Amino acid sequence: MDESEFPSDERAVDMYLDLLRVRMDSEDYQLLLRVVAPALRALDEQPPESLDFALDPEDAEHLPQEIRDEAALVIATAVTGRLDNRLVEIDVDGTGPVRVVTDAVTASDPGRLAEIAGIIMQRHRDTEELRGIAEASGMSTDF
Numbered sequence: 400m401d402e403s404e405f406p407s408d409e410r411a412v413d414m415y416l417d418l419l420r421v422r423m424d425s426e427d428y429q430l431l432l433r434v435v436a437p438a439l440r441a442l443d444e445q446p447p448e449s450l451d452f453a454l455d456p457e458d459a460e461h462l463p464q465e466i467r468d469e470a471a472l473v474i475a476t477a478v479t480g481r482l483d484n485r486l487v488e489i490d491v492d493g494t495g496p497v498r499v500v501t502d503a504v505t506a507s508d509p510g511r512l513a514e515i516a517g518i519i520m521q522r523h524r525d526t527e528e529l530r531g532i533a534e535a536s537g538m539s540t541d542f
Contacts, residue, residue: 412477434470475500
């Protein structure tokens with residue numbers, strides 16, 4: 400089924416959640432809904448380009464990896480309106496494996512994944528540099 404076949408009144412994220420409801424254990428599905436509800440509410444209230452999404456680190460550390468992965472895919476589907484999102488794990492020098500949600504074409508392109516790894520490495524270096532500046536200035540380094 401491609402996007403032109405979707406009923407006009409149904410969003411891709413609603414379709415994806417319906418598929419997950421059928422596929423997942425009921426308790427896991429309810430947990431997933433609790434995790435993604437704040438992000439889905441925020442998307443209903445504001446355009447996605449003005450929002451930054453992340454699971455609460457304290458909440459996320461207790462979640463099973465499958466729930467974290469599905470939460471990332473649900474949020475990506477809500478943001479992009481597409482059902483072809485894929486979760487890939489990219490090995491990034493200096494930080495270890497990083498899980499990234501991307502479209503199916505990018506997920507299958509090793510060159511593009513290497514480019515994404517490079518961007519992640521640069522962001523990590525920039526963050527460490529800023530953390531060093533903040534520490535030398537007596538400012539909080541918790542960011």
